[in-house]
Amino acid sequence: MIRIPDAARREIDDALELALGRLRARSAALGESAAALGVATAAAATGGKKLRPALVVAAFESFGGDIAHTPGLWRVAAAFELLHAGFVVHDDLIDGDVERRGVPNVMGAFRERARARGGDDADATTLGAAAAVLAGDLLLFEATRLIATAPVPAPQRAALFVLLDDALLVSAAGELADVEQSIGDDLPPTSSLLRTARDKTAFYSFQAPLAAGALLANASEDQRAALEAAGSEIGIAFQLADDLIGTFGSRAQAGREPGADLRASKRTPLISLAAETEWWPQVASALALAPTGPIAIRDAQRELAASGARERAVELIEATLRSARGRAADASLPRDAVVLLATLAAAVEERIPR
Amino acid sequence: MIRIPDAARREIDDALELALGRLRARSAALGESAAALGVATAAAATGGKKLRPALVVAAFESFGGDIAHTPGLWRVAAAFELLHAGFVVHDDLIDGDVERRGVPNVMGAFRERARARGGDDADATTLGAAAAVLAGDLLLFEATRLIATAPVPAPQRAALFVLLDDALLVSAAGELADVEQSIGDDLPPTSSLLRTARDKTAFYSFQAPLAAGALLANASEDQRAALEAAGSEIGIAFQLADDLIGTFGSRAQAGREPGADLRASKRTPLISLAAETEWWPQVASALALAPTGPIAIRDAQRELAASGARERAVELIEATLRSARGRAADASLPRDAVVLLATLAAAVEERIPR
Known part of the structure; x- marks a missing residue:
């Protein structure tokens, strides 16, 4: 990446x-x-x-x-x-x-x-x-x-510990929410599922490591805040792309059985986006059968795409990355940091299965 | 305590x-x-x-x-x-x-x-x-x-981290050994079970906290080593007394059903001590039935006592505490540290169910 x-x-x-x-x-x-x-x-x-x-x-x-x-x-x-x-x-x-x-x-x-x-x-x-x-x-x-x-230096170590402290707690919150959101009949709203993606993955995988590097290079607080905000969005987009891969990606891209997220009935934002459409009854029926095998998985993929959820997920990734790029441009970040964020955003876009 | x-x-x-x-x-x-x-x-x-x-x-x-x-x-x-x-x-x-x-x-x-x-x-x-x-x-x-x-001060923090590092790893080793020793038909030898008690409990519960306190008080390395050795032995004796409580202790002392360790078929040094005696076939039969109820538990308690394992466990506690007291006396520990170790040893002795 x-x-x-x-x-x-x-x-x-x-x-x-x-x-x-x-x-x-x-x-x-x-x-x-x-x-x-x-x-x-x-x-x-x-x-x-x-x-x-x-x-x-x-x-x-x-x-x-x-x-x-x-x-x-x-x-x-x-x-x-x-x-x-x-x-x-x-x-x-x-x-x-x-x-x-x-x-x-x-x-x-x-x-x-x-x-x-x-x-x-x-x-x-x-x-x-x-x-x-x-x-x-x-x-x-x-x-x-x-x-x-x-x-x-001691002040940097203290600042790193604040990051690490957040990384432990925020990731734990995301992990727990991820499990809780799989329980019960009600599908959580997209906003909750996006928040879980941010907490479980984006924080410790993007926001915190970027912040740690900036901190060690003595970036200003404002610069770090801009970098963290952009990093968080790139991380959310990364996870959304990952959900698309787990749902629609080829075996080569996913590195496992195609449609593994459908087989596991995983509640991703992709699913909740479909639930917001009129197509949901058909999607829900197809999703209920998906754990039964490859043919049912292909049906579920088709219904999800037909509902427009796949397209909406791609749009959501694009919008999230646009926002991240905007933050990079707005802030007083050094040119190389802007380039880094643009490179990361492009790499996430590349991962979207088309 | x-x-x-x-x-x-x-x-x-x-x-x-x-x-x-x-x-x-x-x-x-x-x-x-x-x-x-x-x-x-x-x-x-x-x-x-x-x-x-x-x-x-x-x-x-x-x-x-x-x-x-x-x-x-x-x-x-x-x-x-x-x-x-x-x-x-x-x-x-x-x-x-x-x-x-x-x-x-x-x-x-x-x-x-x-x-x-x-x-x-x-x-x-x-x-x-x-x-x-x-x-x-x-x-x-x-x-x-x-x-x-x-x-x-930084050197003390570094020394505390060495202790903490050991506490994490040694306790993990003890916890894993504890689970592994419950698997399979062969009862582990007493020496292995004692080592597990040391690793799982004695290190982080006695040796490390005593060492941390000494370290913060600027005790010499020799003093700390003597304190740690004595603390480890007191910790092992503590765990052995705990096994006796879990096997023979009253409900009031154990804070749970009497004989809970027997009900759970826990492999404690008490059991391996019985296995080293000629009485073992009778003990083993009684232990096999212990999970079935209170009467079988009382049978198992009787057979364990008859084998001499209970008495040998008490002797082992006494000998371990004697060794800890000896270390305290040998070393150049301050008088108050000797008193502390003696107090702890006495408190462990007090816990032995008679």
């Missing part, structure tokens, strides 16, 4: 590997089961696209940050990857997912481990959940520790 | 309430479901005996710490209560417990909330687990934040 220099990418990888290698080594000293937890925890934070660290670094550079005099940059960037990994592990636990990118995740690996030790289904469920809870705890703590001990 | 001056207790309560009040207020600003999470999370950290904060303060005072010049003391003490609360919430999640002290815990409260919103059993399970994961995350982060931002 965003390119940063290879040298920067290597620095991030090194900072991350330093943290994860340390975790593996310390775990190994605590016995065989702790060693397995350390390996699985480190694996959960490895191999991702590292979007959030890249955003920290890109924002830092776009505000003219002086890399040679900011040795803490890479640790802060790596911390955002660990934060993301911790959230993903706990999110998978909440959703009951045992795989990620086609291989067993922490929960899946420890379910297998329980079975290999002679455990039954209940043992496997308990051990899988235990390992996922603990791995997420370790990752979230490690993210926090990296920032608490990063070599940055 | 340990007395500290009322004024100190009030300072701890104030620091804790400041943190929890802030969490409630910030959650309330994020919408209705976040507000409910904030309330439940704060409640989970309220009303405990605050043993760990008391240990921080008692250790600090026993090393002649200067309270007037250590404004960060109360925050650090409060952080250990938040750490404990976070572990308890996640432990309850792993164990599937929906109550604590006779009232719904976070998981229980959010299961009810799901039902009130028209959710079915699956919805209730998912929402309960989600809330418990997130509440624990918030508490563990808040513990970390209090220490990261406490007004203490």
